[in-house]
Amino acid sequence: MSTAFLQPGTDGSQGGAGMPASPELADVTRDNASLRRFLHGLSGVDQVGAEARAAALATRSIKTTAKAWAIDTAISMVDLTTLEGADTHGKVRSLCAKAARPDPSDPSTPAVAAVCVYPDLVATAVESLAGTGVQTASVATAFPSGRASLQTKLHDVHDAVRAGATEIDMVIDRGAFLSGRYLDVFDEIVAVKQACGAAHLKVILETGELVTLDSVRRASWLALLAGGDFIKTSTGKVTPAATPPVALVMLQAVRDFAARTGDVRGVKLAGGIRTTKEAVRYLVMVNETAGDRWLNPHTFRFGASTLLNDLLQQRHKLTTGAYDGPDYVSID
Amino acid sequence: MPSKVKTGLSRPAKTTPNKSTAVARQPATGERIAVRKTYKLYIGGAFPRSESGRSYPVYDRAGALLAHAAQASRKDLRDAVSAARKAFPGWSGATAYNRGQILYRIAEMLEGRRDQFAAEVAAAEGLSDSQAAAQVDAAVDRWVWYAGWADKYAQVVGGSNPVAGPYFNFSTPEPTGVVGLIAPQDSSLLGFVSVVAPALVTGNTVVVIASSQRPLPVVSLAEALATSDLPGGVLNLLTGSVTELAPWLAAHRDVNALDLTGAETGARVALAEAAADTVKRVFAPAEFDPLAEPGIARLGAFVETKTVWHPTGV
Numbered sequence: 001m002s003t004a005f006l007q008p009g010t011d012g013s014q015g016g017a018g019m020p021a022s023p024e025l026a027d028v029t030r031d032n033a034s035l036r037r038f039l040h041g042l043s044g045v046d047q048v049g050a051e052a053r054a055a056a057l058a059t060r061s062i063k064t065t066a067k068a069w070a071i072d073t074a075i076s077m078v079d080l081t082t083l084e085g086a087d088t089h090g091k092v093r094s095l096c097a098k099a100a101r102p103d104p105s106d107p108s109t110p111a112v113a114a115v116c117v118y119p120d121l122v123a124t125a126v127e128s129l130a131g132t133g134v135q136t137a138s139v140a141t142a143f144p145s146g147r148a149s150l151q152t153k154l155h156d157v158h159d160a161v162r163a164g165a166t167e168i169d170m171v172i173d174r175g176a177f178l179s180g181r182y183l184d185v186f187d188e189i190v191a192v193k194q195a196c197g198a199a200h201l202k203v204i205l206e207t208g209e210l211v212t213l214d215s216v217r218r219a220s221w222l223a224l225l226a227g228g229d230f231i232k233t234s235t236g237k238v239t240p241a242a243t244p245p246v247a248l249v250m251l252q253a254v255r256d257f258a259a260r261t262g263d264v265r266g267v268k269l270a271g272g273i274r275t276t277k278e279a280v281r282y283l284v285m286v287n288e289t290a291g292d293r294w295l296n297p298h299t300f301r302f303g304a305s306t307l308l309n310d311l312l313q314q315r316h317k318l319t320t321g322a323y324d325g326p327d328y329v330s331i332d
Numbered sequence: 333m334p335s336k337v338k339t340g341l342s343r344p345a346k347t348t349p350n351k352s353t354a355v356a357r358q359p360a361t362g363e364r365i366a367v368r369k370t371y372k373l374y375i376g377g378a379f380p381r382s383e384s385g386r387s388y389p390v391y392d393r394a395g396a397l398l399a400h401a402a403q404a405s406r407k408d409l410r411d412a413v414s415a416a417r418k419a420f421p422g423w424s425g426a427t428a429y430n431r432g433q434i435l436y437r438i439a440e441m442l443e444g445r446r447d448q449f450a451a452e453v454a455a456a457e458g459l460s461d462s463q464a465a466a467q468v469d470a471a472v473d474r475w476v477w478y479a480g481w482a483d484k485y486a487q488v489v490g491g492s493n494p495v496a497g498p499y500f501n502f503s504t505p506e507p508t509g510v511v512g513l514i515a516p517q518d519s520s521l522l523g524f525v526s527v528v529a530p531a532l533v534t535g536n537t538v539v540v541i542a543s544s545q546r547p548l549p550v551v552s553l554a555e556a557l558a559t560s561d562l563p564g565g566v567l568n569l570l571t572g573s574v575t576e577l578a579p580w581l582a583a584h585r586d587v588n589a590l591d592l593t594g595a596e597t598g599a600r601v602a603l604a605e606a607a608a609d610t611v612k613r614v615f616a617p618a619e620f621d622p623l624a625e626p627g628i629a630r631l632g633a634f635v636e637t638k639t640v641w642h643p644t645g646v
Contacts, residue, residue: 316585322609323410325417325586 025261029225032183039182039221045213045249054244057288058281067280071315072110073295074279075102078311079137079268079303081116082332083144083236089124092117095332096128103312103329106319112308113297114167118143119160126164137167137202141192144206144235146171150188157195167200168192169268169303171235172219174209182222189226202268202301203228207246208238216246220253224265232268236303241271247282251289254299264293270303276314279307305332341388341403341544341573371401371547373408373571374554376415377564383407388572390548393458401547404570406580409539412568413586416510416537419565424507424535432482434561435533439475441556442468449521449549456520456546470623471525477626478529485534485631493639500642505635507535508613509588512581514574516594519622520546521553526622527593528567530630539568539587541578543594547571575599582606589613589634593620 028038062070080099082091096115103109114135115125125136138160142148148156157168170192176184193201203223207216223231231250234241250267258264267290273279279302286294294300309329316324371390372379381387384405390398404412423431442449446468454464490504511531516523520543531538542550554569570577574594582590582603590607592600592614604614615633 320585322583322585322606323406323413323580325413325584328585 025225029183029186032181035182035186035222036180039218042217042221045217047213047245050213050245050248054248054285057248057285058244060281060284062280062284068315068318070280070283071276071311071318074276074283074302075308075311075315076110076113077297077301078112078308079114079116079270079301080112080308081236081270081303081305083116083118083139087118087121089121091332092121092124093128094330096125096132096134098308098330098332099134100129100132102308103315106315109312109315113301116167116169116303119156119163119165122160122163122165135166136164137169138163138165139169139171139204139235140165141170143169143171143204144237146173147175150191153188154191154195157192161195161197161199165199167202168196169202169204169232171204171206172223174206177219177222178210178215182218186222186226189223189228193227200229201227202230202232202266204232204235204270205250206235206238207233207242207250208240208271213245213249216249217253220250221257224253224257228265230266230268230301232270232301232303234271234303236271239272242269242273244281244285247285248289251286251294254294255290264299266294266299266301268301268303273302273304274306274310276307276310279311369399371399371551371571373402373404373412374551374558374567374569375408375412375565376418376568377558379554379558380408382572383411386572390456390545392455398455399548401551401571404541404572404577406577408570408572409577409580409584412539412570413510413512413581413584415565415568416539417586419563420507420509420537422563423532423537423566426535428483428486428535431533431535432479435475435479435482435529437560438557438562439472439479441560442472442475442553445552445556446472449552452549452552453521456549457518467519467522471522474522474525474626475529478533478631481530481628481631482533485628485635488628489632489635489637495641498643498645500644501639502642503637503639505534505632506638508634508636509536510586511536511538511589511591511634512584512587513538513540513591514578514581514594515540515542515550516620516622517543517545517574521549522622523594523620524550524553526620526626527591527630530626530628531589531591531634532567534631534635536589536634537566537568539570539581541574541581541594542569542571544572544574578603579606582612583609585610587612589615591633592616 029035080095082095099112099115111134114137116137117125119138119140122136122138129136140156140160141153160168172185173188189203205219210216210219220231233246247269254265254267269282286300312329313324372381382402382404386403387400388403390401392398449468450465453467454461486504492502495501513527515527528538528540557567578595583606590612592603595603600616607614
């Protein structure tokens with residue numbers, strides 16, 4: 001089934017999903033052996049080098065006007081997320097209100113990029129976000145484990161899309177990936193992408209379970225080849241989640257993919273990013289690794305809940321000149 | 333916020349620096365190499381240097397160099413306030429009896445290192461040995477005195493109130509939150525203990541800016557605190573320039589109360605104004621005598637009265 005998606009022009013949705021523009025890549029998804037050959041043929045990641053590079057990029061000092069820009073940019077890149085078993089419609093509504101106007105006392109604060117919820121709460125989010133320009137994202141495909149039949153996963157996606165989700169966050173089958181059944185993973189992403197229709201697809205690699213940076217690079221390429229609009233680090237339910245070396249490798253993957261195919265895809269970092277300082281470091285990494293064309297919400301996102309409060313507190317600090325406290329932001 | 337402030341950390345006016353203590357001597361054969369102490373900050377239960385990397389020389393009353401102390405920056409202050417905020421639920425939630433025991437334990441630790449503190453106070457304040465020992469004794473006694481108040485204060489100022497209705501109505505003092513203190517500038521140890529202990533005993537967590545010119549004895553005190561069951565972050569100590577740090581402390585929106593005992597009279601109005609933006613409690617007594625009987629005024633400065641109307645008999 002995979003080859004059907006590699007014919008140029010068969011897919012009407014944005015981004016040319018599932019059909020690499022470069023003819024040399026059209027062949028790699030022919031069967032599991034060639035996909036394996038391609039993924040294992042990617043140059044290995046120098047782990048020590050990646051860690052050193054990520055650490056070096058974290059030393060940049062971003063101050064004053066640059067910091068103000070970075071904070072506002074980071075706010076506009078946040079996927080404000082609530083993925084708890086205890087989520088209620090009321091909690092989603094209040095989260096949506098916060099997403100549209102993160103700081104009611106300061107209208108110049110930008111809105112966040114999206115609100116991310118479970119599929120059954122999508123309708124509530126869509127209703128609350130109507131007219132705000134904030135997107136509704138939904139996790140699907142038996143999130144967070146991904147342990148369900150393809151049919152169930154697709155049903156999950158259909159549900160979310162029908163309820164109005166404009167972005168779908170899927171999880172890959174890590175078991176299949178780690179045991180080398182790359183084509184199964186590929187076909188699943190392709191099927192989910194098709195089920196998404198016009199909705200953007202973010203493919204969660206769950207890098208904390210992929211163990212090595214080589215696997216992260218292979219999974220990134222696999223997801224990009226299959227048509228994911230974004231590759232995303234984690235579900236947020238597994239530690240380690242987003243770490244600087246992992247982010248570096250994923251940014252390199254989208255950069256290289258764009259260089260080979262001309263197709264610009266995004267990266268979403270999720271899990272464990274709680275402070276403005278970390279967020280700004282990641283923005284530096286995006287700029288230095290992928291390039292400034294990635295520095296916007298269409299191609300780079302933070303999946304977070306507590307990060308937004310810290311961004312707002314730092315924003316207050318810049319506007320009032322006094323250090324801020326948690327009393328001045330909402331508890332979500 | 334001041335972008336450039338005079339730190340006021342200059343050498344005392346009448347100085348005749350004693351070079352021999354400032355310059356490292358070459359040890360003669362068989363002589364021990366001097367093991368000098370690094371005086372650091374005390375934030376969140378750890379002893380970091382200033383994030384700014386700064387330090388400043390501290391002199392004795394005769395103008396001889398005693399040591400270099402860490403010169404805290406506004407970011408150290410910010411870290412100290414977050415540490416204090418983080419420690420607040422645990423400390424305020426501890427039983428009054430437990431807090432009293434911990435304060436008493438601090439007195440025990442201090443008593444055991446009496447000679448060390450007497451020597452440091454003597455050097456810092458230029459006192460004779462017996463005068464310094466008296467200061468240390470008074471500081472130990474002050475911890476004990478306030479430790480005793482831990483489970484008694486609520487009985488004195490709280491209680492049931494007579495109301496004309498079917499309610500059991502009672503009031504109880506609760507801690508204000510994170511208290512920022514500017515410690516007295518002259519009395520390095522006793523003055524510090526006299527302002528810090530009453531804020532701690534009722535369940536507040538504190539950020540203290542030590543005396544600029546005489547910070548060394550309380551850095552050693554922090555070492556005693558770290559080994560006396562006082563949870564990390566309950567007391568955070570900054571050394572450096574009061575002039576530089578105090579405006580940031582006063583304006584910090586996550587600080588709930590401000591004690592200006594050690595602030596210069598001329599600076600108090602500006603600090604109180606900065607504090608007013610977030611309606612902090614400001615305690616700025618006109619007089620302060622560390623040797624006087626303390627009384628319970630300081631305990632009352634950093635508590636909020638909670639009154640509960642409990643329906644009865646319906």
